[in-house]
Structure formats: structure tokens, C-alpha cells
Amino acid sequence: MHRRFPARATALPVCSLALLLVSPLAASATGPETMKALVVSDGHLLLRTVPKPQPRAGEVRIEIRAAAVNPADWKMARMASRMGPTPILGLDASGTIDAVGPSVEGWKRGDPVIALVRPPHGAYAQYAIVPADFIAPKPRTLTFDEAAGIPVAGITAWRSLIDVADLQPGQRVLIDGGAGGVGSAAVQIAKARGAYVIATASARNIRFLRSIGADEVIDYTAGPFERKVKDVDVVLATVNRADALRAIATLKPGGILVSIVGPVPADRCAAARIRCSAPGSSGGQPAAPYLRDVDRLADAGKYRVSVERVFPLSEAAEAWTLNEQGHTRGKLILSVAH
Ligand SMILES: NC(=O)c1ccc[n+]([C@@H]2O[C@H](COP(=O)([O-])OP(=O)(O)OC[C@H]3O[C@@H](n4cnc5c(N)ncnc54)[C@H](OP(=O)(O)O)[C@@H]3O)[C@@H](O)[C@H]2O)c1
Missing domain, CATH: 3.40.50.720 (NAD(P)-binding Rossmann-like Domain)
Structure with missing residues (x-):
């Protein structure tokens, strides 16, 4: 299905969000230095092979297992041109640490984590780079799909x-x-x-x-x-x-x-x-302390994430359309294949 979303948000009727997806995730292989990501390009949502990002000092690279859908994602998509030519959206991720940048302490490859990710290098991708103070351990009590719904x-x-x-x-x-x-x-x-x-x-x-x-x-x-x-x-x-x-x-x-x-x-x-x-802007304040607070509740059995439905990443458009209807129970999750 080839669909396009309108460039301006304000005049949109509810459920008007439409997107273009050009290829399924498995359609082309990625090399060791590339990854699959959903990018927003000229008003379309496209699955592309892009360079795998490299962590710098203070950052980790996460191999993403799941990303959650937030209303902010489809709202941001309509203003995506302000973020650069081909931004990757998605704020919420769960996965495992894949690479650790210089000066990061306390984390190692393979650690299961949740993360608040920042577009234009967002979570709708196989890998994302995140500052180490924007991640926390994945709660033991939750699956990767559930944990992605936390941040x-x-x-x-x-x-x-x-x-x-x-x-x-x-x-x-x-x-x-x-x-x-x-x-x-x-x-x-x-x-x-x-x-x-x-x-x-x-x-x-x-x-x-x-x-x-x-x-x-x-x-x-x-x-x-x-x-x-x-x-x-x-x-x-x-x-x-x-x-x-x-x-x-x-x-x-x-x-x-x-x-x-x-x-x-x-x-x-x-x-x-x-x-x-209002909670206001976090002003770039580290997310890790909040993530750890919620982690503690989850591991104490006092916090869970109800996953209404899991979509493959390639069906993000369908997930956005469903979320835009305003009746998601808990979270919609995008499962990221590797
Ligand atoms: N400022 C910030 O920092 C910030 C952060 C996150 C989110 N937000 C914004 O906050 C809003 C909510 O985000 P979200 O992620 O929670 O959205 P969401 O998960 O999509 O919310 C959907 C829920 O809204 C309920 N709902 C719809 N109409 C309702 C009504 N009239 N009365 C009571 N419940 C109703 C639905 O329940 P029923 O199916 O039972 O109707 C459904 O469970 C969005 O506009 C988002 O952009 C702002």
C-alpha cells in the first residue's frame, strides 16, 4: 500500500494520517556497518538501509528489540522536515547494549536495557545511539515488548x-x-x-x-x-x-x-x-533516574505495561493510524527484526 502523510498537522482530520512504506524489513540484507531504519523523507515513511551509528564518548549503541508508539511520533512526522532530510523517529526502545563508547562505565555488551531515544536518531531502527544517562536496566519482570512501553x-x-x-x-x-x-x-x-x-x-x-x-x-x-x-x-x-x-x-x-x-x-x-x-520540558535532563524509579516499581510487581498489539517495524504506519484513533489500551509496540 502506498500512502503519504500530509505535511501540515493543524488542518488534519482525525485518522487522516497516511504513510508510504516501500519495502518490508526482510527485503534487503544489511552489512555489518549498515542497518534498517524507518526514515521520514519528503512526507513519506520509508524503510531504508542506512549507516549503523557509532557510539561516541558517553554513549552506548543499543541493538533494538522493540520500540513503542507514542502520539508524539506521528505528530513529529508532520514536522519532520525541520529535523533534517531523513530523520528516524521513535522515542522508546528496549534491547541489548551492542557497543559501548569511551568513558562509559557500568555497562557492557549484552546488557538488557530500556532507553529514551532522541530523534532524528530515533528508535524506529535496528540500532540507536543513546547517552548512557538515558538508559536503565530492563526490568526483569517484563518482556522486551512490554519494557519498550516504559520510557x-x-x-x-x-x-x-x-x-x-x-x-x-x-x-x-x-x-x-x-x-x-x-x-x-x-x-x-x-x-x-x-x-x-x-x-x-x-x-x-x-x-x-x-x-x-x-x-x-x-x-x-x-x-x-x-x-x-x-x-x-x-x-x-x-x-x-x-x-x-x-x-x-x-x-x-x-x-x-x-x-x-x-x-x-x-x-x-x-x-x-x-x-x-505541566511537566514541562525535561531540558535534556537525564532520563535514567526516572527509568530506574519505574524499573523498581516493575520489579516489585507494582507496574506493568499492557501491550495492546505488536506490529512489525515495517507496519509502523498501521500502528500510527490505530494510535491516532485515540483508544489504545496501554501501548502499541513495534517489534524490530534482525
Ligand atoms: N507533555 C508531555 O510531556 C507529554 C508526554 C506524553 C504524552 N503527551 C500527550 O498526552 C496525550 C496522551 O498520550 P498517551 O500516550 O497516553 O496517549 P494514548 O495512549 O494514545 O491514549 C489513548 C487512551 O485515551 C483514552 N481516552 C480517549 N478519549 C478519552 C476520554 N474522552 N476520556 C477518557 N479517556 C479517553 C482511551 O481510552 P478509551 O479507549 O477507554 O476511550 C485510550 O486508552 C497525547 O496527546 C500525547 O501527545 C504529552
């Missing part, structure tokens, strides 16, 4: 709830969009923190959310959630700005609304006597 979702949820909201045991927290990548991470982190966790989802996800620790699940299709939820200390808004605005009514005075879907007007927050915030 963006886990870091975003951790920074929002712990760093920004300073969530405390016994506090009431509302996770709007509890079944998604960030939402399901947040439900588990909040539960592990000892909070009372309320999450929104459609009816098909009620049992799932209960299984990962939600104390209450509000079916958003049965009426506005703000009519059913009151007096929460913390809200994490992951669905859209309209929901974030409605969530103001669920907070008690002095509470905090953390939005990862755009800012909430300061006057609305002041009128409700709440604080409004």
Missing part, C-alpha cells in the same frame, strides 16, 4: 505526579484518560504512592483499570466525569484541553491540575483557587 509514558507520569504534583499517600487523584500509555502508567505510580486513584475510561477499560489499581473508574461515555468526581487533590489531564478545563471542577481548593495536553488559562485556575502546571 515516555513512565517518565511523563512520574514527573507529573511526583515531581510536579508532589502526590502524597492518602491523597485523592483523578487520572483523566487512565487506560492510555501515560494514564495507565500514572494509575500504577499513584497507587504505588498510596493515593486513592480515580480514573476515567470507556466501559471496555473498566476491568483493565481496576486490575492495575484504580479504586474508582468513571465511564466517560455515561456522562461528564466532573458530575461524579469531587474534592480531588491532584488531576492529571491526558485526554485533551477541553477535559483539562472541565477537570478544574473536580479539584478542592489548594489542589493541583497537571496537564500534558496544553496549558490551562491562569485566570481559570486562580478563580478555582487551584494551581495549574
Whole structure:
């Protein structure tokens, strides 16, 4: 199937993302110094043979086993020309260390890891170079497919709830969009923190959310959630700005609304006597401490990644189209063959 995605994001209807894939992963062999990668080129997503990147000082090379899909991937694709001629997208990876650059300590070839990867040298490839402070050990309790779903979702949820909201045991927290990548991470982190966790989802996800620790699940299709939820200390808004605005009514005075879907007007927050915030940019801050925090929860049996579906890397376009529909439970994973 030959499809192309439009160059501009703003005018796109939902589900309009279309991509061009020209060759299956197995179509041509790679040499020792080359690898297969999905590159964005002139509005198309192409499977290409490209040079295998070499680690510099402070970096490791990961042989990628799985990459996770994030909404940021297909959003970035529409602005890919700003990243250079043929960027490789993908932020989340799991795999094994394949080469270690000078001055890297504590890691060796073969170590299983998870990584936050940076486009334009992203995770949609057989190998990626990552600074050593952007990796952490793969949790023993999770498969490579599951572990690939940790970085963006886990870091975003951790920074929002712990760093920004300073969530405390016994506090009431509302996770709007509890079944998604960030939402399901947040439900588990909040539960592990000892909070009372309320999450929104459609009816098909009620049992799932209960299984990962939600104390209450509000079916958003049965009426506005703000009519059913009151007096929460913390809200994490992951669905859209309209929901974030409605969530103001669920907070008690002095509470905090953390939005990862755009800012909430300061006057609305002041009128409700709440604080409004966002996790903000990490500013290049090392991801490893966050990854290790989530690792610890996973290895303690308090954090898992629900994989809705695994696609081969060559079917990333289909995975993006599915994710863009907005109803992914947990994560969609791209399996990377070698
Ligand atoms: N600022 C940041 O740092 C940052 C970081 C990561 C992500 N984000 C953004 O945050 C958003 C969420 O990311 P994600 O990875 O979690 O997305 P995702 O995994 O694709 O989220 C899908 C989930 O949203 C739920 N959902 C859809 N409509 C809903 C509604 N009206 N009420 C409650 N739940 C609803 C779906 O549940 P049902 O199937 O039950 O509807 C589904 O489980 C995206 O816009 C992403 O770009 C921002």
C-alpha cells in the first residue's frame, strides 16, 4: 500500500494520517556497518538501509528489540522536515547494549536495557545511539515488548505526579484518560504512592483499570466525569484541553491540575483557587533516574505495561493510524527484526 502523510498537522482530520512504506524489513540484507531504519523523507515513511551509528564518548549503541508508539511520533512526522532530510523517529526502545563508547562505565555488551531515544536518531531502527544517562536496566519482570512501553509514558507520569504534583499517600487523584500509555502508567505510580486513584475510561477499560489499581473508574461515555468526581487533590489531564478545563471542577481548593495536553488559562485556575502546571520540558535532563524509579516499581510487581498489539517495524504506519484513533489500551509496540 502506498500512502503519504500530509505535511501540515493543524488542518488534519482525525485518522487522516497516511504513510508510504516501500519495502518490508526482510527485503534487503544489511552489512555489518549498515542497518534498517524507518526514515521520514519528503512526507513519506520509508524503510531504508542506512549507516549503523557509532557510539561516541558517553554513549552506548543499543541493538533494538522493540520500540513503542507514542502520539508524539506521528505528530513529529508532520514536522519532520525541520529535523533534517531523513530523520528516524521513535522515542522508546528496549534491547541489548551492542557497543559501548569511551568513558562509559557500568555497562557492557549484552546488557538488557530500556532507553529514551532522541530523534532524528530515533528508535524506529535496528540500532540507536543513546547517552548512557538515558538508559536503565530492563526490568526483569517484563518482556522486551512490554519494557519498550516504559520510557515516555513512565517518565511523563512520574514527573507529573511526583515531581510536579508532589502526590502524597492518602491523597485523592483523578487520572483523566487512565487506560492510555501515560494514564495507565500514572494509575500504577499513584497507587504505588498510596493515593486513592480515580480514573476515567470507556466501559471496555473498566476491568483493565481496576486490575492495575484504580479504586474508582468513571465511564466517560455515561456522562461528564466532573458530575461524579469531587474534592480531588491532584488531576492529571491526558485526554485533551477541553477535559483539562472541565477537570478544574473536580479539584478542592489548594489542589493541583497537571496537564500534558496544553496549558490551562491562569485566570481559570486562580478563580478555582487551584494551581495549574505541566511537566514541562525535561531540558535534556537525564532520563535514567526516572527509568530506574519505574524499573523498581516493575520489579516489585507494582507496574506493568499492557501491550495492546505488536506490529512489525515495517507496519509502523498501521500502528500510527490505530494510535491516532485515540483508544489504545496501554501501548502499541513495534517489534524490530534482525
Ligand atoms: N507533555 C508531555 O510531556 C507529554 C508526554 C506524553 C504524552 N503527551 C500527550 O498526552 C496525550 C496522551 O498520550 P498517551 O500516550 O497516553 O496517549 P494514548 O495512549 O494514545 O491514549 C489513548 C487512551 O485515551 C483514552 N481516552 C480517549 N478519549 C478519552 C476520554 N474522552 N476520556 C477518557 N479517556 C479517553 C482511551 O481510552 P478509551 O479507549 O477507554 O476511550 C485510550 O486508552 C497525547 O496527546 C500525547 O501527545 C504529552
